Amino acid sequence: MSFSAILINWYLKNKRELPWRKTSDPYKIWLSEIILQQTRVEQGLPYYLKFIQRFPDVKKLANANEDEVMKLWQGLGYYSRARNLHFTAKEIATKHNGKFPLHYHEIRALKGIGDYTAAAIASFAYNLPYAVVDGNVMRILSRYLGINEAIDSAVGKKMLTEAAQEFLDVKNPALYNQAIMEFGATYCVPLKPDCEKCPFNNSCEAFRLKKVNELPYKSKKTKITKRYFHYFILDYKGKTYLYKRKSGDIWQGLYEFLLHEAKSQLEFDELLKSQLLKDVAKHSKMGLIKTSSIKKHILSHQHIFAQFYHIHLNKPFINKRYIEVPFETLNNYALPRLIHRYLEEEKIL
DNA sequence: TACGCGTGGAA
């Protein structure tokens, strides 16, 4: 049997039932692909269902305002996906007469859609012969072919892209692409795949050379930079103040409280101990502070450490960059997961 | 071209 035949055979017996696999609507497939970028199915699925319910078609999405889209995306991360999704929905509504484009190069030209997503949409929705090359495919092919070239290098990516296109079953692009990704996601997994029962173990180079746990090879190591945030939850007569984050950093377009970011853990700890009130006053120009009403709380979110302070003001906080928000309506705004979780824990939401 | 962008789960 051919590679494709074995793969598709495996898929038909082992595939998961997922909502975006029951449709050929390019809008729904597009939405699912954007949500699933760098995101696990279990994490993305509830968001897909929410979005389909609220925006059943591309025109509904195009007619929404960006804040609502961001609010629905809240907690999923990589928020530029949501902004680009909304931007492209408007593009399709205006420049494509509300119809999702039918050809690969038109699809590929849309903002937020790269090589992978364009191939996914073109094949899943229209059965066009474009091979998907994602993390799953690169892992499978680098193992199967015994490719030692780093998959995060240009050379390695090129090798695997060409291999993927050769392996593609041009008679069944949609089925084949779904199958190879599902096989990577659930069987040829990064850690400890069950090679003994693998349908390819008689022809897999990595298995033959006992190099499965070394492939795919990556040259770069993931680096995590720790950051230290102090948030000041200002309260003047039951209202608080929010700032909409700008580009050039995380959480673009999301709302947050008055922030001071410490440059080091030392500064974070120092501010915590003594400099707090001075710095707050300097930062916010808010005048007097009732120190007795300050509450503290620390949340860790992998690499961001945040401290929250509740501060009652004796006069309003005047700053044109901030909007005044009654506490009861806080949940109408798209907030970073970290802040949202804190507000829930403190029963503020 | 290399890097930054979120979050949650697993080891």
Place this chain on the structure above:
DNA sequence: TTTCCAAGCGT
């Protein structure tokens, strides 16, 4: 606790 990973993309 730390590191790595998961259906990538824009700049």
